[in-house]
Amino acid sequence: MNPKILIIIPAYNEEKNILKTYNSIIKYNENNQTNYEVIVINDGSTDNTSKICHDNNIPIIDLVVNLGIGGAVQTGYKYAYYNNYDIAVQFDGDGQHDVNYIKTITEPIISGTCDMIIGSRFVDKESIGFKSSVARRFGIKIISNLIKFSCNKKIYDATSGFRAINRNLIKEFCVNYPIEYPEPITNAIVVKKGYEVQEVTVKMHARQGGVSSIKTWKNAYYMMNVGLALIITKFRRYK
Amino acid sequence: MISKSLTVTLIIVAISFIVITSYFLKKEKIPEKYSLLWYLFSILILLVAFFPNMFNFISQKIGFEVMSNMMIAIIIGILLLVSMFLTIMISDQKKKNIILIQELSIFKEKVERIKK
Numbered sequence: 615m616n617p618k619i620l621i622i623i624p625a626y627n628e629e630k631n632i633l634k635t636y637n638s639i640i641k642y643n644e645n646n647q648t649n650y651e652v653i654v655i656n657d658g659s660t661d662n663t664s665k666i667c668h669d670n671n672i673p674i675i676d677l678v679v680n681l682g683i684g685g686a687v688q689t690g691y692k693y694a695y696y697n698n699y700d701i702a703v704q705f706d707g708d709g710q711h712d713v714n715y716i717k718t719i720t721e722p723i724i725s726g727t728c729d730m731i732i733g734s735r736f737v738d739k740e741s742i743g744f745k746s747s748v749a750r751r752f753g754i755k756i757i758s759n760l761i762k763f764s765c766n767k768k769i770y771d772a773t774s775g776f777r778a779i780n781r782n783l784i785k786e787f788c789v790n791y792p793i794e795y796p797e798p799i800t801n802a803i804v805v806k807k808g809y810e811v812q813e814v815t816v817k818m819h820a821r822q823g824g825v826s827s828i829k830t831w832k833n834a835y836y837m838m839n840v841g842l843a844l845i846i847t848k849f850r851r852y853k
Numbered sequence: 854m855i856s857k858s859l860t861v862t863l864i865i866v867a868i869s870f871i872v873i874t875s876y877f878l879k880k881e882k883i884p885e886k887y888s889l890l891w892y893l894f895s896i897l898i899l900l901v902a903f904f905p906n907m908f909n910f911i912s913q914k915i916g917f918e919v920m921s922n923m924m925i926a927i928i929i930g931i932l933l934l935v936s937m938f939l940t941i942m943i944s945d946q947k948k949k950n951i952i953l954i955q956e957l958s959i960f961k962e963k964v965e966r967i968k969k
Contacts, residue, residue, distance in 0.1 A: 675962045679954050689955045696959065793951065 617700035617724055619650050621716065622690030624683055625707040626657040629666055632707050636672050642713045650716060653693055654707065657686040684796040691787040703778045711776045715816040719778040722812060729783050729809035732769065732801065733776030733816035753837060757798050760841055764848035765805040770813060772798045783809060795840045802844055807852045855905045855920075863902035870895040890935070897927075 621639060625632055632654065639650055653673050656664045658680030667674040675689060687704055694702040701723055705711050715733055722728040736754070757772045775797055779787070783804065792799045805811050874891040877883045901908055901924065912923035 673962075675958050677954060677958045678961070681951055681954060685951050685955065688951075689958060692955055693959055693962075 616649065618698065619648075619701045619703065619716075619720060620690070620694045620697070620699040621650050621652045621703045621705045622687060622694070623652060623654045623705050623707045624657060624686040624690065625654050625659060625663050626680070626683075626686070627659045627661045627663060628707040629659070629661040629663050631709045632663055632672070633666055633670060635705075635707050635709060636667075636670070638713045639716075642716075646717075648717070650703075651699075653690055655686040655690050657681055657683070682793050684791055684793040687796060688787060688791040688793075691784050691791065694784050695781075695788050699784070700781050701778055702784050704775055706775050710818050710820070712817055712819065715776070715814075716778075718814055718816060719776065722814070723778055723780050727810070728812050729780050730804055730811045731778045732771060732774050732811065732813045733778075733818075734771035734774055734813040735816070735818055736770040737813045737815050749833075753833060756837065757840055757844070760844040761798060761802045761805075764844045765802045767805045767811070769801050769805075769811070772801055776816060776818070792843070795836065795843065798840050799843045799847065802847045803852065806847065860902050860905075863898050867895045867898040867902065870898070894931070 623632070623635060628635075636652060636654070639652055642648065643650055651673070653675060654663075654667050656667065656674055656676045658677050664674065664676050666672075675693060677686060677689060681689070690704070691702055701720055703716055703720060705716070711733070719731040719733050722731055736751075754771065754773055758768065758770055761772050762768045777797070786804075786807070787800070801811065870891060874883075874888050874895070878885065878888045905920070908923070909920045912920045915923065917923040917926070
C-alpha cells in the first residue's frame with residue numbers, strides 16, 4: 615500500500631510564488647505517478663495569497679490570526695494527523711525547495727529506516743545549488759555545533775525547513791512544536807528523544823521573491839534565542 | 854521613629870489599597886487568589902505604620918542604613934516576582950490561544966470543504 619504523503623506549505627505573503635510552487639508539485643505528480651497531497655497554511659497573509667489559493671482550488675487553511683512560522687507548520691501537522699497521513703513534508707512556498715527532492719527525503723521514511731529526514735545543503739562538500747551567504751552559513755555552523763552540544767549528533771543544515779517526518783513524529787509535533795525558530799530546536803529534541811534522524815543532500819534555490827522570515831537585522835537576536843533554547847534542551851529530560 | 858504625618862499617609866494608602874482591591878473583587882475583575890496578594894501588600898504597609906520601630910530594628914540588623922531603603926528593596930522584590938509570575942501567565946495564555954486558533958482554522962477549512 616502506498617503511504618499517504620502530505621506536503622505542508624506555510625505561506626506568509628507569498629502571492630508571487632505560491633501558485634508556481636503548487637503547480638510544480640501537481641506537474642511532478644503527473645509525470646511521476648506520485649500522489650503528493652498539498653495543504654497550504656496561510657499565516658494571516660495581508661496580500662492575495664489566500665485569494666489565489668481559493669481561486670485555483672489549492673487546499674488551504676487560513677489561520678484566523680497570524681501565528682508565526684512554527685504555529686503555521688504545526689497546524690499542518692495537526693491537519694496531517696487528523697486526516698491520517700503517514701508522512702508529512704515541510705516545504706517552503708517561496709520556491710527555495712525543489713519538488714524533485716521530495717522523493718529523496720521521503721524514501722528512507724517509507725522504507726522505515728528513519729523517522730525524520732532533513733534536506734540539507736551542506737552535508738557533503740560537493741552538494742550543488744544555492745548555499746546562502748557567508749554570514750548565514752557561519753551562523754548555521756554555530757547552531758550546528760550547539761545542536762551537537764545538546765544532543766550529541768551533528769546536523770549540518772540545522773535551519774533547513776525542508777524536512778520529512780513519519781506518523782510518530784507527526785503525533786509528537788502536534789503536541790509540542792516551538793512557535794519561534796522551530797527547526798534547530800526540534801532537530802535537537804527529536805534526536806534526544808531517540809528518533810532516527812538523517813540528513814540527505816538536496817539542491818536549493820535562492821528565494822524567488824518575498825522576504826525570508828529570518829531578517830538580517832534580527833540575526834543576533836535569533837542566534838541568542840536559538841542558542842539559549844539549545845543549551846536548555848541539553849539539560850532537559852525527555853521521556 | 855517616623856513622623857506623625859507619615860504614619861497618617863501610610864494608613865491612608867493602605868486603606869485605599871484595601872478599598873480598591875475589594876472594589877475589583879466585588880466587580881469580579883480579579884479572582885480571589887490574586888486579590889490576596891494585594892491585601893498582603895496593604896497589611897505590610899499598615900504594619901510599617903503601626904510598628905515602625907520593629908522595622909527599623911530589622912533593617913539595621915540586615916545592614917540597611919535607613920529603614921526606607923529596606924522598604925523600597927522589599928517592594929521592588931515583590932514587584933519583580935509579580936511581573937515574573939505575570940510573564941508565566943501570559944505565555945500560558947498564549948499557548949492556549951495558539952491551540953484555539955489552529956483548531957478553529959482547521960475546523961473552518963473542514964466546514965468549507967464539506968459545503969462545496
